[in-house]
Amino acid sequence: MSREHDAPPRHVAARHDALTGLASRDEILALITAEFDCQSSDRHFSVLLVDIDGFREFNDALGPAKGDELLCMIADRLTASLRPGDTIGRLAGDEFVVIARRCHSIAARAMAAGFASIFEPAFELGNRQLTLTASVGVASSTDTDISATQLVHNATAAMHAAKAVGRNKHHVFTDELHNTNRTRLELIERLRGVAMVERELTMAYQPIVELATGTVVGAEALIRWNHPELGLLMPDTFIPLAEDADLIVPLSIWIITEVAGTIADWQARDIHLQIGVNVSPAHFATGTLATDVIDIVDTYRIEPGRLALELAESQTLHDLDAVHYQLRDVQRHGVLIAIDDFGSGFSSLERLATLPVDILKIDKSLTQHLDSDNLHRRRAMTTLCTALVDVTSTLGKDTVIEGIETAEQLQICTDMxxxxxxxxxxxxxxSSAALEQFIARHSTHSESA
Incomplete structure (x- = not known):
């Protein structure tokens, strides 16, 4: 969204965002350039970049039309909060930018902190009440090495620094952030360009074991990045970058294809495992997940029951209709559906019963308390886990409990x-090769026992 304070009503033109009527990205950059052209030693300005926390999840759950309606409501609140003479625009998606004229970074910091109160009243959307927060990045025209584009980049870097601390935070751009932002952009460009092509990305496989026998029956596929300069990067380092850069869907397709190739190789050598792959909500949102997966399964001739798509409980149960048909389509092609991190989202069991789901994976946040020194917590979590296991058994679904790290936790899980x-x-x-050796060792151990 983009709009100048006290400007005429919204209209759609090249200078304005088509959805909200606020200033467009190009218009914002032009206005910032104009501010630089007339800037004097006593006339500074700041740019505030406002990003809605978790908006992607809201949009996936509500659907695009309601998501757009919510963006317009957010734009109205932000616009109403501005000082006379300030300008607000919409960069893209859920990112808004404010040009705060005659505003040093200290005053801009106070303005950013004040944005929190804008989001305190719930947003009423139909029969829903939504509580939102925002992360805000601040950059000042007094920063060095500045152009309009660079100033927005600086505000973006500050916004990401705010998000790294937690939701509903703000951060002011500093010279230290400049290097951090440069590294971030370099990672995105490498991920976009050569990381997938040059095999820097690899898959690791964590075994899933039948507790009664110790037999390895499957694994969860987890992506890793062997960066040539930074070394081994975990997914929590680069998956958020892929999401921000709209690379998550091609990355998701790469992962599923890579895993399918490994499964096909194992099938040819009579190694039969069930492999779970985490699926991004963004891939669901495109509406192409089912066809993408089916094409890969058909290409590699994956046997039924060998590939499982793992979906986070929160993303799957928020909007049943949006995912139901895609899940049914892939199930018809022999792909299993697993709900990951189950128990962390306190979902309705009624909704769970209607989902086309084969496997429930109980979240490790519950498992870690099974052997807690706090007896009350231990009893509560044991009771909760036992109830979840009973429910999933009654529903005819398999249960995997995640996060088993101690012998006592293992014994408790087996007993329940x-x-x-x-x-x-x-x-x-x-690695896949190490998993084969791991299975061989455990098979030999089981036979000798």
Whole structure:
């Protein structure tokens, strides 16, 4: 959204965002350039970049039309909060930018902090009440090495620094952030260009074990990045970058294709495992997930029951209709559906019963308290996990309990009737070749026992 304070009503033109009527990205950059052209030693200005926390999840759950309606409501609140003479625009998606004229960084910091109160009243959307927060980055025209584009980049870097601390935060751009932002942009460009092509990305496989026998029945596929300069990067380092840069869908397709190739190789050598792959909400949102997966499964001739798509509980149960048909389509092609991190989102069991789901993976946040020194917490979590296992069994779904890290946790899970387990005690993530050796060792051990 983009609009100048006290400007005429919204209209759609090249200078304005088509959805909200606020200033467009190009118009914002032009206005910032104009401010630089007339800037004097006593006339400074600041740019505030406002990013809505978790908006992607709201948009996926509500659908694009309601998501657009919510963006317009946000734009109205932000516009109403501006000082006379300030300008607000919409850069893209859920990112808004404010040009605060005659405003030093200290005053801009206070303005950014004040944005929190704008989001405190819930947004009423139909029969829903949505509570939102925003992360804000501040950059000043007094910063060095500045152009309009660079100033917006600086504000963006500050916004990401705010998000790194947590939701509903603000941060002012500093010279230290300049290097951090440069590294971030370099990672995005490498991920966009050569990381997938030059095989820098690899898959690790964490075993899933049948608790009663110790037999390895499958694994969860986890992506890693062997960066030539930074070394091994974990997904929490680069997956958010892929999401920000709209690279998550091609990355998701790459992951599923890579795993399918490994499964096909194992099938040819009579190694039969069930491999789970995490699926991004953004891939669901495109509406192409089912066809993408089916094409890959058909290309590699994956046997039924060998590939499982793992979806986070929160993303799957928020909007049942949006995912139901895609899940059904892939199930018809022999792909299993697993709900990951189950128990962390306190979902409705009624909604769970209607989902086309084969496997429930109980979240490690519950498992870690099974052997807690706090007896009350231990009893509560044991009761909760036992109830979840009973429910999933009644629904005819398999249960995997995640995060088993101690022998006592393993014994408790076995006693409560959990069928399958996953965690560092049972096996850490490893390469496909290492997993084959791991299976061979455990098979020999089981036979000798």
């Amino acid at each position: 009737g959990v069928t399958f387990g996953q965690g560092h005690l049972l096996g850490r993530p490893m």
